Each structure stands twice: as structure tokens, then as C-alpha cells.
Amino acid sequence: MSDPQLVLTERVQRALGAAFGEEYSSADPLIRPSQFADYQANVALSLGKRLRRAPREVADEIVSHLDVADVCANVEISGPGFLNLTLRDDWIAGEATRELREGLRAGGERRTVVIDYSAPNIAKEMHVGHLRTTIVGDALARIHERLGDRVIRQNHLGDWGTQFGMLIEYMLEIGEDVARAQLASGEINEFYQAARSRFDADKEFADRSRRRVVLLQGGDETTLALWREFVDDSLAYINRVYDKLGVTLTDADLAGESKYNPMLADTIEELEAKGVAVESEGAICVFPPGFTGRDDQPLPLIVRKSDGGYGYATTDLAAIRHRVRDLRADQMLYVVGADQSLHFQMVFAAAREAGWLTGQRAEHIQIGMVLGRDGKRFRTRSGESVKLMDLLDEAVERAGKVLADRDYDEETRNEIAQAVGIGAVKYADLSVNHASEYIFDFDRMLALTGNTAPYLMYAAVRVRSIFRRGGFTPEDARGPIVVGAPAERALAKQLLAFGSVLTQVAETSEPHRLCAYLFDVAQAFATFFEECPVLKAPDEATRDSRLALSALTLDVLVTGLGLLGITVPERM
RNA sequence: GCGGCCGUAGCUCAAUGGAUAGAGCAUCUGACUACGGAUCAGAAGGUUAGGGGUUCGAAUCCUCUCGGCCGCGCCA
Numbered sequence: 001m002s003d004p005q006l007v008l009t010e011r012v013q014r015a016l017g018a019a020f021g022e023e024y025s026s027a028d029p030l031i032r033p034s035q036f037a038d039y040q041a042n043v044a045l046s047l048g049k050r051l052r053r054a055p056r057e058v059a060d061e062i063v064s065h066l067d068v069a070d071v072c073a074n075v076e077i078s079g080p081g082f083l084n085l086t087l088r089d090d091w092i093a094g095e096a097t098r099e100l101r102e103g104l105r106a107g108g109e110r111r112t113v114v115i116d117y118s119a120p121n122i123a124k125e126m127h128v129g130h131l132r133t134t135i136v137g138d139a140l141a142r143i144h145e146r147l148g149d150r151v152i153r154q155n156h157l158g159d160w161g162t163q164f165g166m167l168i169e170y171m172l173e174i175g176e177d178v179a180r181a182q183l184a185s186g187e188i189n190e191f192y193q194a195a196r197s198r199f200d201a202d203k204e205f206a207d208r209s210r211r212r213v214v215l216l217q218g219g220d221e222t223t224l225a226l227w228r229e230f231v232d233d234s235l236a237y238i239n240r241v242y243d244k245l246g247v248t249l250t251d252a253d254l255a256g257e258s259k260y261n262p263m264l265a266d267t268i269e270e271l272e273a274k275g276v277a278v279e280s281e282g283a284i285c286v287f288p289p290g291f292t293g294r295d296d297q298p299l300p301l302i303v304r305k306s307d308g309g310y311g312y313a314t315t316d317l318a319a320i321r322h323r324v325r326d327l328r329a330d331q332m333l334y335v336v337g338a339d340q341s342l343h344f345q346m347v348f349a350a351a352r353e354a355g356w357l358t359g360q361r362a363e364h365i366q367i368g369m370v371l372g373r374d375g376k377r378f379r380t381r382s383g384e385s386v387k388l389m390d391l392l393d394e395a396v397e398r399a400g401k402v403l404a405d406r407d408y409d410e411e412t413r414n415e416i417a418q419a420v421g422i423g424a425v426k427y428a429d430l431s432v433n434h435a436s437e438y439i440f441d442f443d444r445m446l447a448l449t450g451n452t453a454p455y456l457m458y459a460a461v462r463v464r465s466i467f468r469r470g471g472f473t474p475e476d477a478r479g480p481i482v483v484g485a486p487a488e489r490a491l492a493k494q495l496l497a498f499g500s501v502l503t504q505v506a507e508t509s510e511p512h513r514l515c516a517y518l519f520d521v522a523q524a525f526a527t528f529f530e531e532c533p534v535l536k537a538p539d540e541a542t543r544d545s546r547l548a549l550s551a552l553t554l555d556v557l558v559t560g561l562g563l564l565g566i567t568v569p570e571r572m
Numbered sequence: 573g574c575g576g577c578c579g580u581a582g583c584u585c586a587a588u589g590g591a592u593a594g595a596g597c598a599u600c601u602g603a604c605u606a607c608g609g610a611u612c613a614g615a616a617g618g619u620u621a622g623g624g625g626u627u628c629g630a631a632u633c634c635u636c637u638c639g640g641c642c643g644c645g646c647c648a
Contacts, residue, residue: 519595
């Protein structure tokens, strides 16, 4: 609780209670960063009407009951009733020292949060869209865990469906070894297209494929074994991508569509028994209220097709039920493309009707499309979708080129290039609001200046460099921190906000706020680095203070980037 | 037609209903034998697509118009 915004919120609330009665002590004091002071409280203006008094009078009243002598050096009323709050230097310094020595404590609410993310389709190539859902979801998972939540990752793999009949038959035709090699190297699209053209050209092959689907859905052992092999071969590639990306997903988090297969019939039975699902044109549908289609007709969520098959709506409903009943989720995040918006609205509505979703939060974290530099859907020049591994390799290669003139041995250079290249791609994904479309541009994301991963890494590396040069370690720099110079004060104040930024990011599922915060930290450090000599500080106490401030900066940067899934190299 | 996301500086993007809408890039001007210049400081750049409304206060909420992208009965 060292974040000034939280401390001031509590203090002002107490003053509100004392001044206007207990019922006002829970009002939000609206503490905001201010350009006229460190923070401002806007509550007097919003309370004016409710109290039927002039805002300035309200502000006066708050100030006379406000006990912040230990925190604030100055409190003044300004304008129509803003409360400008200036922090005491020694308070900032003291809190920063405490944060350094005690570490950033988790404010654990201990909720169970199910995060559904990545979800590649086994039968299709992973593309940049998957990259984004994977990276954003992984960051959210790390952040929730850090805050003490119980996080259950669910990789809703697309591993089931009618196309697998065709894929299995094709696998048999070309030989399992050949298929394995092709799938594990990520040539899934090529594989799919080849199978598809066989299916279209050869009626006999098509018939075999259809029979294979029936066998698969009927649980035929041999077919299931073949299917399993197909899935495993594709997974080998997907796991290589995860590995390269440094994503926390493992096989233990796999919860593909096939997993829900045994639950589907029962899911629909329950829906029908509750009167939620009804028969319509031969299919079983849920008509959640408030959804209409093209001709003003109620929009159906088809849970069983007229041919008896199941679609992904059924799977998603079964998954919700499972997550609430068995996994005991308090909150479910679906980190999925924005184009699925309507689908999830309907699924959530249907789950509410069925009584599966009650107090739990279910949210679709909409992921915007990734565009190329031309502003259109991200593709190669020839119009193909870009193979994910190639994309990552290119990022690393480009990062390596930037390092070419540095005096590192090859292994070190490769390590750094890896961290910088992958970090740059991830940060580019994360630093923009998840719902916005964003333009994928290597040059911009790998730039060493601006709001990029390389810049933030560089800031952290510069801190490390100070310690290396001086023969100190960050672990030994324990302060005390004293703030004198404006740059020291600004940096220390900025560092204190880390904890509440994390809380906010978890609450809103907006990792880009953490990026913005870390960028501000890096900039505050840059100014400090320029204006306040550390190793050449005028005296030992100042040096120790600045070393401590540097150590805390390093901790926040490395921890913060780590929560985004980004590794900071030792040197750059 | 319905729904979703969106329209903010030349470009890429921010802004938990608060005072003069902020960063970065690009542009221009400064500062280097450097605690690592892969840097820092400063300047310039805006009718927040447009109209109306709510509010003490709107980029933000409501409404209409214009424009863009995405989705909308048996693919996932």
C-alpha cells in the first residue's frame, strides 16, 4: 500500500466520513495525477450537488478534516474546488526504501481465474492473430498469478471436426512418417490444401474421408489413434512456437474441443430439460433474448445441427459449465479475436439462461486484427499468410543485425538477439489496446528509441551497467533512498505506482497500461541517469541512495517486463 | 437491416467524466573525449470525423449523420 494514489484515497475518504457522515466515507475521492501538484482530489466537485453546497465549501470542509501531515507537504484548494496534494519528499523516499527492502507485496484476492487463450487450430497454420491472443493471454495469466489469483490456463485447441476425416485419410495415403515430418515443420496449410484437393478431385477419397469422420465420431480405436497422431504431430510444431516465444502454456493446459466431446450430449439434454434449447428447422437451438438476425428474426445459437452433429457453440457451452462446476472459476477470460464478439455474447447469454453462469464474470477480451504496413490484413507480398516461425526468426535476425557492430562472441550475440527480437514482437502486441487493430512493422517495434521493448530493455541494461562498473550488486543496494533532485523525486514517485498498476491491469485486462507505465519508468530513469551521477555522486550517502533507486528501478523494469513475458538480457 | 470494434498531431498510438487532450516516430534546434550516445534537453505540430443532448465539467456518457474494418442458421 505504498502507492500514493491508494494512500491518499484512504485518507480523503476518512476526511469525508468525518466531515459529512459515515455514508460518505466510501465515496470515491477521485484522486488523479495532477499537473498542478503530485495528485488532485476531484471529489469536492462531484459532491457539491449531493450536499447542496458550493464545491469550494465542500473542499474547505474536507481539508479541515484531512489528516495527511505525514504524507503531504502541501494541500491547497484551487479553481472551482480541486484539492491539490503535494507529497512530502521524505514520505516518497521512505516508501521507496520500504518497497525496495520488502519487495512488492501481492494484494491477493485469491480468486480462481480461467484464462482461455492461444487456441490454435490443429488443421490450420498459426498466424499473427494467434500470436496476439497467445501473448496477451499469457501476460494476463502471469499478472493474475502475481497478484495471488489461482490461474487456470485453458488452451482451447481446434482439434476436432469433420475436416479430420479428410486429414487422416490423407495422412494414411502419404504415409505417417512423411506426414509427421511435414506437420512438425509447420507446413499445415500445405498439408491441408493437398488433402483438400484430393478430396475435391477424387470421389472415392471423399467417400473414405466421410466414412472416417463417422468412425472418428463413433470412437473407433484405430481411427482415434490416427487422429491422436495427427494432433501430436501438429502439436510438436505448436510447442516449438511456444518455446521460441517463451510462453507459459504447456501440454497440461491443453483443453481442446475434443475434450468436451463426451460432455456435449449431456449439455444439450440439460439445456432442453431447462427449456432453454428448442427444436427449430430440425436443429436444436437456443434463442437468447435480445439477439435478432437479418430479418428481425430471433438469432439462434445452434447447439445441435439438423444432422445430429455439434458445432462450436455446444463446445463453448460445455466448456463454461465445466469451468464453473468443476474448475470452480470465479472469472473466465476469453482472449479471442474480436470477430467472435457476437458468438460470445450469445454463448454467455445462453449460459446465464441455463443457470451455469450466475455470479461469475465471463468476459471476452477482444483481440483486434493484425494489419500489414499497408493497413490491410497481414499477409506476405504474394498474399499468403505468414508462417509464425518465419516471422519470429526474422525478428531475431533483424535484432541480430542491430547488434552486428557490438563486440560480443557469437553465442552471446545470439542470446541477446533472441531476447530483443522476441521481446520486440511481444511488446508490440501488448503495448496497444488489445481491441484495436494494429500495424505489424518490424522497423518500428525494433527501434531503440520510443515505446518499444528494446528501449525498455536498454534502460534496464543501463542500470545493470552502473552496478557492474561500480563493483556493486543491486541486491546489496538497500538505501536508504533520499530524494533531493527533481529527477530523483520524479523517479521514486513513479516507482511507487507499480503495484496499483498491476491491480488495474488485472481488473481491466489491459496489459497496454503496464507497458505505458514501464515506458514512463524508463523515461524517468533516463532523466535521472542524465542528471544524477550515481557512481560519481558527491558523497557516499547520495551514492547509496542513488544506487538504491537504481536497484528499485531495475526491479520494477525486470519484474514488469517479466510479467509481460519479456526477458531482459544481461547486456545489449 | 442487426451487432461488435473504431475514427484523436504528418505517421503509430495513449488519455480510470476533471483544470491548458498526452507520448513516441518523423521534422527543426541544442548538448558529446561519455557512471555505455543504442543518449539526453528543447521547439513546433489539434475545431478529438460532424451535428445535437446530459453534466458544474465530455475525446470519454446518450442521440443522430458520415466514414472504415469485422461478424450475423446448421464451418470453427
